[in-house]
Amino acid sequence: MQLNVNMMKFxxxxxxxxxxxxxx
Structure with missing residues (x-):
């Protein structure tokens, strides 16, 4: 989940x- 959020921010x-x- 956290990784997905980071990808969205990136x-x-x-x-x-x-x-x-x-x-x-």
Whole structure:
């Protein structure tokens, strides 16, 4: 369960980074 939560957080963080790269 904890691992799944960490994956969700990582996925959210990764999408945010991708958005910043695209905007820049």
């Amino acid at each position: 996925d959210r963080w990764h999408k945010r980074i991708c958005k910043q790269i695209v905007l820049n």
